[in-house]
Amino acid sequence: MPRTITPAPWEELVTTALLGTDRRPTAGDGGAAGLLDAAALHTVRRRAGLRPAAPAARPEPAPVDRRPPLPPAARRRLAQLLADRSASAGSVGRRGTAPDLTELIPQWLATANQQGFRAPAALLPALLDAARARTDLRPQALTFAGPRGLWLAGLNPEWKFALRGSSGGSSLPGPTEPEAVTRLWEEGLFAERVALLGAVRAHDPVAALALLATTWTTERAEDRLMFLDSLRTGLSSVDEPFLEQALSDRSRNVRSTAAELLSALPESALAGRMASRALSCVSPDLTGDEASVAVEAPHECDAAMERDGVVAAPPSGRGERSWWLGQLVEATPLATWPARFGGRSAREIVGLPVADGWAEELHAAWCRATVRQRDPEWARALLGAPSLPPSNGPGTASLAERSKLLGILPSAERAGWVADFIAAHGLSEAFQLLGVCPTPWAGPLGRAVVDALDIARDAGSYPWSFSGVMGLAERCLNPAEADRLEVLTTTPDEPEDASPGANGYWSEAFQRLVSTLRLRAAMDSELTPAV
Amino acid sequence: MRTAAPVARWTVEQVLALAPDDASRKAGSKLGSAGPWSGGGCDGSGAVWGQCKGSGSKPYVTVIDITGPAYKCSCPSRKFPCKHALGLLLVWASGESALPAGEVPDWAGEWLADRRRRSVEQAEKRAGTDGAPSAGPADPEAARRRAERRAERITGGAKELEERLADLLRGGLAAADQPGYGLWEETAARMVDAQAPGLAARVRELGSIPSSGPGWPARLLEECALLHLLDSAWLGIDRLPEPLAATVRTRVGLTAPAESPPVRDRWLVLAQYDTPDGKIVARRIWLYGRETGRTALLLSFGAAGRSPGLALPVGVTIDAEITPHPGSGRLRAELGRQFGVPSPTGTPPPGGTAAEAIGGYGDALREDPWLDAWPVTLRDVMPVPSGDGWQLVDAAGDAALPVAPAALSRPGLWKLVALSGGSPVTVFGECGHRGFEPFAAWSTGSDDDPGSDDDSGAGGGTGAGAGGGTGAGGGTEGEVGADFGDGAEAGDGTAAAAGTRGVAAAAARSDTGSGRAGAASGIVPLI
Structure with missing residues (x-):
């Protein structure tokens, strides 16, 4: 600017500009143009003379993560999986032949964690976002994210969830620091205390119970329930006195949980009391030619039964005597029954006819007892042969109950049972059962599923009737099966009675399965170091 | 005969960065595995090809030339690159065996050969015109008259704008906060009529300031004053020295052709991002010249619904010529001829301290007082939370730059924080009066190896470079603006300390710098 300007303080200029030069004439007589000249000079001078600011306090650096970095190919794969997750959010469409990458994130994380790799720093935000959106991803995602992930989550309120389960990132005091243990137990947050109890219990169950007993009577009812529930892990006869005491707790939920835990200890006094009650109700029927089971359900629910966790009032629609019977049998050690029925095996006992229509009630109670006591022999007996139709089987027709029973069997036997079931009955009821099978599916199970899908296609149904099983197959089939499946991706001529266009969709679905x-095979090989 | 060695592959991020929008990125990702592809392959010259099974009976035929990059696909999509090109690039990037090295098939070779011949011809034509400006308009006299008429209209516009600004200041800025205040839109339209798009854009920006939160009167006065400065500069352009006059012409909206001699270098692509600009999309690509140490900005535009044609993946280095535009620090340039295949790696620019960065902005204001920010690389800085925002703090010094408000809500900020983990990193971005806007970062250790015990940052200095950095340009008294927080006292200390430490620190830095030059360092895009 060729003009000479008397510098006025910046605040002065702003005030004048806000009010207007008509109302507040400037010191010079430049008027509005003079004000703008002065302001321009101020602005450019201020910008040209900017200096750095004083630094704020630095956060502690992230703890060092000693795990090895991902191989480059695996890193690229993870970037792609996470990018696809954020891209596909909130859109639904026909699935086409391309794999659903989002569904593969859990498997990728599990393998990466098995191999003990460190998460790439630049992908941590995407990883935490993924874990924030999907709770089922959280345990594996947080393990993979490691100490730097936790450090990062501490700086962003959106990732608070990561700190919740981790006792704030601080490590628990060890068994050698009894004072620190006591202090944390008395002053810590609830999550920290649960974690502490578990840690002490793993090391010394008696000490853990002693710790719990110090504050037991002052804990709130819902906290007592949670602490009691945490005893489920590593339950043993050491816990019996404490649980027996908890049967007299003020809270009904605490009482029934204590009873449930005690009944899972076949040697416990409670289990003995329940057994003697159950024995008076269920007995061999000696009147007929054939052996059978006679049932005389209890006529009353006395105070002692209630103290042992029997709930007196049945849910609406159920008779109270059958309700009580169920609870007694459920809490009775299964070993009680062979002695009662002349040394018969579980399978033989389950096969006995039951008098007066009590079969369903009795078998259902045995199923619950089996699940509670995790007894494989009884599970086998109650599941029956896989080829039997579910409605005619011995134990229960409920798929949910059957999946629970399957869960007790050794994994190979489980897969074999489900394979035989699918071979006999097809896929329409198999989804829940497949969910409890170990992955990747064993050879016979995988073949049974693929054969059943092939049969369904030949029968002319649409593939989306089986989309649940298809999705499971994509995630759980052994990747080595891909080559064998290739033949199914072609589109054969349509049979006359087929649904129109079904073959095209089937071929698309099988293509997606193969790809x-x-x-998955590529993902695994990228994460597995060459031997 | 083409070389048999396969071209080094890009990363998945580099490929995804080419996507014109989120929908394409998603659609491309779905095609990014071997499944739908057949007959694909790649060769050593940068060609990638494949056939993608779509919903129709005939597969789509996709061919990509990595040099460029350029794409050809038989699908009807108007997206560029289309999802098939992105998917094919993803398959290629993930190194899947679906694309073996081989001979280019006929269906792909025709287009590739055509394209390469054309680009050579264009480059030759350009090279031919460089010496002789005869390729200009057919009638230079008519062109001169046209230019004069446009200059007259702009002068008319500038005068009118001056009157309106004066009116505003006479009545007081408080009026601009009143509802229904219609000055900006109407005035902007008048500036469009006056063929001064640069003035129009500035006027429109003014309109958004009154709603920009506390302190708006001061910001509005600043921008009004700078607009007034631009008007005055245009009206007195005859008396300005040439580089400044060129800057004024550019700022007003007269785009000068890029006709200076081209600069050939190995250019590292630092950042690429799109910003909506009315009905068009503006794409900015930042380059750093390995030999010249020069930073350049490639600006391209795409019409509504179409992404700009030029796309370069972040992190690759291209051997190419660029032609700078005159004015505004000669930052903006046009991409010219490319030589050979892009290389997928590149170490970060050497970079400097926070004080040097802000000093560099001050220097740049000398040539262009309307500049909001200046590109710069910060070496060994750490992101640190500060109040509601973040700072980038010199690892070994006591100086910090606030992160610009625009960058605080971007996911890139968290990538930067994660990459740093509380340890020093190298960051490229723009430094200006609003703070520092990060565009890309490199971890100090080896590629994505932040946990290593690399403490190379600890020995580095914070000394300002020669010239002291601060107080350059028109500035005489270094005032620390409100944007920079409470740094007033520390500012003086920094300057003094930097002066005494300068030489030793510079020596220390050059040591660590050369030691690190060999390490392959992964660039992480932050925008």
């Missing part, structure tokens, strides 16, 4: 399996 997903190939992708």
